Amino acid sequence: MTTKKSASTQKQAQIHSEDLMSDFKALMADAEDLIKATASHEDGPLGAIRLKALDTLNNAKDTLSSVEGTLTDKAKVVAEGADEFVHRNPWEAVGVAAGLGLLIGLFIRRR
Numbered sequence: 856m857t858t859k860k861s862a863s864t865q866k867q868a869q870i871h872s873e874d875l876m877s878d879f880k881a882l883m884a885d886a887e888d889l890i891k892a893t894a895s896h897e898d899g900p901l902g903a904i905r906l907k908a909l910d911t912l913n914n915a916k917d918t919l920s921s922v923e924g925t926l927t928d929k930a931k932v933v934a935e936g937a938d939e940f941v942h943r944n945p946w947e948a949v950g951v952a953a954g955l956g957l958l959i960g961l962f963i964r965r966r
Contacts, residue, residue: 876923883919886912 890912893905941948 873927876919876926879919883912883915 886908890905890908893901896902896905
């Protein structure tokens with residue numbers, strides 16, 4: 856039973872990290888499309904901003920590709936740690952969840 860829960864938690868963490876990476880890639884693709892759409896404006900301040908944006912986008916692509924694997928690995932480790940904590944201390948986990956629920960409820964009620 857622990858293995859099933861652990862595998863489920865790991866899969867959820869992997870899905871979330873994959874969603875995050877997918878969102879970043881979509882954002883970068885949109886930014887690249889925007890930069891391409893302004894290709895006719897090579898002169899003046901817009902041209903300088905465009906070149907800077909292209910440089911930043913290329914750096915972000917390089918960084919994203921190097922961080923992608925690391926992020927997935929860290930998400931797995933965090934999910935395993937949380938799963939292990941809950942299995943070792945189920946009542947503490949229930950208490951923490953109840954406390955957080957109470958605090959969130961108090962904050963929502965104030966608005």
